[in-house]
Amino acid sequence: MTTDADYLKHYDASCFPSPLVTVDSVLFTLHQQSLCVLLVERASPPQQGRWGLPGGFIDMQQDESTRATALRKLTEKTGVVPPWLEPLGTVSGPERDPRGWSLTVTWFALIAWADCQPGIASVSDARWVPVARLEEQQLAFDHAEIIHTALARLRQKTMYSLLPVYCLPESFTLGQLQEATEIVLGKPVQRKSLIRRVEASGMFEETGESLATGARKARLWRRRPGVDMHLFTRNLLADEL
Amino acid sequence: MTTDADYLKHYDASCFPSPLVTVDSVLFTLHQQSLCVLLVERASPPQQGRWGLPGGFIDMQQDESTRATALRKLTEKTGVVPPWLEPLGTVSGPERDPRGWSLTVTWFALIAWADCQPGIASVSDARWVPVARLEEQQLAFDHAEIIHTALARLRQKTMYSLLPVYCLPESFTLGQLQEATEIVLGKPVQRKSLIRRVEASGMFEETGESLATGARKARLWRRRPGVDMHLFTRNLLADEL
DNA sequence: GCAATAGTGTCTTTAAGACACTATCAT
DNA sequence: ATGATAGTGTCTTAAAGACACTATTGC
Numbered sequence: 001m002t003t004d005a006d007y008l009k010h011y012d013a014s015c016f017p018s019p020l021v022t023v024d025s026v027l028f029t030l031h032q033q034s035l036c037v038l039l040v041e042r043a044s045p046p047q048q049g050r051w052g053l054p055g056g057f058i059d060m061q062q063d064e065s066t067r068a069t070a071l072r073k074l075t076e077k078t079g080v081v082p083p084w085l086e087p088l089g090t091v092s093g094p095e096r097d098p099r100g101w102s103l104t105v106t107w108f109a110l111i112a113w114a115d116c117q118p119g120i121a122s123v124s125d126a127r128w129v130p131v132a133r134l135e136e137q138q139l140a141f142d143h144a145e146i147i148h149t150a151l152a153r154l155r156q157k158t159m160y161s162l163l164p165v166y167c168l169p170e171s172f173t174l175g176q177l178q179e180a181t182e183i184v185l186g187k188p189v190q191r192k193s194l195i196r197r198v199e200a201s202g203m204f205e206e207t208g209e210s211l212a213t214g215a216r217k218a219r220l221w222r223r224r225p226g227v228d229m230h231l232f233t234r235n236l237l238a239d240e241l
Numbered sequence: 242m243t244t245d246a247d248y249l250k251h252y253d254a255s256c257f258p259s260p261l262v263t264v265d266s267v268l269f270t271l272h273q274q275s276l277c278v279l280l281v282e283r284a285s286p287p288q289q290g291r292w293g294l295p296g297g298f299i300d301m302q303q304d305e306s307t308r309a310t311a312l313r314k315l316t317e318k319t320g321v322v323p324p325w326l327e328p329l330g331t332v333s334g335p336e337r338d339p340r341g342w343s344l345t346v347t348w349f350a351l352i353a354w355a356d357c358q359p360g361i362a363s364v365s366d367a368r369w370v371p372v373a374r375l376e377e378q379q380l381a382f383d384h385a386e387i388i389h390t391a392l393a394r395l396r397q398k399t400m401y402s403l404l405p406v407y408c409l410p411e412s413f414t415l416g417q418l419q420e421a422t423e424i425v426l427g428k429p430v431q432r433k434s435l436i437r438r439v440e441a442s443g444m445f446e447e448t449g450e451s452l453a454t455g456a457r458k459a460r461l462w463r464r465r466p467g468v469d470m471h472l473f474t475r476n477l478l479a480d481e482l
Numbered sequence: 483g484c485a486a487t488a489g490t491g492t493c494t495t496t497a498a499g500a501c502a503c504t505a506t507c508a509t
Numbered sequence: 510a511t512g513a514t515a516g517t518g519t520c521t522t523a524a525a526g527a528c529a530c531t532a533t534t535g536c
Contacts, residue, residue, distance in 0.1 A: 018259050018262050018299075019259075019262055019299060021344060058260060058342070058344075060260065060342040090307060090328065090331055090346050091306075094305065105333070173515085189499095192499080193498055195516075197498095212508085213515095215513035216505070216507045216516085217514095218515060219516090232497090233475060233476040233497085234497060234523095234524090238475075238498080238524095239499090415489080416487075430526095433527085434526070456488075457489085457532070457533040457534045458488080475496095475523090475525065478525095478526095
């Protein structure tokens with residue numbers, strides 16, 4: 001029997017070969033009727049010049065977890081902290097990166113377009129790409145596949161939660177929430193169903209303000225602080241998919 | 242501009258410090274009215290002698306992905322391939338393993354108790370522990386937390402799919418499926434609701450055989466080969482949780 | 483026949499879908 | 510007043526809950 005203390009005295013982490021570990025995030029937003037994903041241009045090899053997901057190596061001095069890594073990289077690129085960030089999955093294998101056996105931890109995030117516009121507009125190596133136009137370019141590594149997984153997750157969750165509010169500004173109208181939901185799902189949804197869900201969820205409160213979007217003014221809502229995501233027990237659009 | 246070929250010529254993976262990477266699996270089964278999880282005794286430090294999840298290091302020569310690592314370790318312990326295996330998540334951080342910054346990729350698996358009984362019964366360093374009795378011992382690292390996450394996933398998915406069939410033998414009765422579902426959820430479910438779901442799912446076919454479990458013989462069902470998991474658009478037991 | 487489990491029929495309940503209706507604003 | 514968007518009322522529908530009913534077996 002060896003004690004942990006004895007064992008650690010002689011342990012050297014570098015003795016074991018380990019995979020190349022990176023953390024990448026799929027950050028979605030909504031802009032001009034389109035669901036968009038944040039891509040950055042790779043500044044260094046491999047695949048220098050190609051566009052891919054924001055991410056990079058774990059900083060073992062600074063990062064408390066891969067969540068911290070994801071957040072650090074996203075904040076570097078956008079200048080702000082996304083209001084929604086959840087673990088997506090991992091991809092791994094010997095062939096996906098030319099440097100060798102690699103493992104990428106992926107995160108899924110949402111943000112309002114306006115909130116990070118200052119940060120994005122000022123740099124040339126980051127931009128929003130509508131998901132419909134992703135096929136037009138070859139993305140780095142297997143990032144297209146990771147985005148596809150994130151998209152499936154976003155669409156699935158939108159059917160049983162009000163997740164798309166995290167793509168809207170802090171104050172939003174029910175019309176904006178409906179539009180966001182419809183863009184994500186790619187189908188019209190019943191306004192009435194959404195309104196029922198907003199009420200039943202208990203996640204929101206009226207700000208008291210209204211917004212004139214064209215005709216009648218619409219009430220503004222905001223997320224109640226500290227209330228977490230409500231999950232519904234049925235799916236919206238259950239038939240059509 | 243550097244080409245990838247030039248770059249790789251001078252690239253040495255060992256120059257970058259990287260976290261300690263492991264793969265652990267939460268394998269559930271049902272036995273004697275209880276949901277059980279497979280634990281193994283740690284043969285070497287750190288935490289030698291404590292019980293924890295089956296898993297270990299990636300074999301970069303052999304493993305095509307962390308799924309392969311999980312499968313290899315599970316097969317070593319049980320002697321068989323689990324019929325259900327899905328990615329669960331990752332846990333990471335500087336403090337969870339005394340050897341340093343570590344990252345564990347977790348997998349979630351189900352199997353029929355009888356199928357791996359020969360493999361488990363013959364060794365002393367692996368055993369099934371009912372989830373209700375997990376608190377009785379201190380598990381290795383943060384494995385208790387990982388199991389808790391897996392349990393939440395199992396329960397959630399059981400509400401909108403027929404996942405617990407993967408804890409049953411290849412041929413099973415509707416009564417067994419009901420019992421499995423009730424053990425997982427910890428609540429009685431309507432037999433009729435389950436039967437409707439089995440029919441609607443299209444996942445199963447009758448074997449033609451029957452099983453005498455006590456009174457009237459029950460029909461036996463099996464999974465149709467190549468049909469994947471049906472997801473329902475509503476949850477079972479929507480109120481009670 | 484009786485007890486026990488297997489399986490069916492069918493009514494109720496819940497939350498979504500459909501859609502007509504009223505309300506409020508700019509012009 | 511009109512048109513446009515905001516928001517409500519309410520009927521229909523789909524699938525789960527409840528539970529009584531029949532069916533089949535061992536004794």
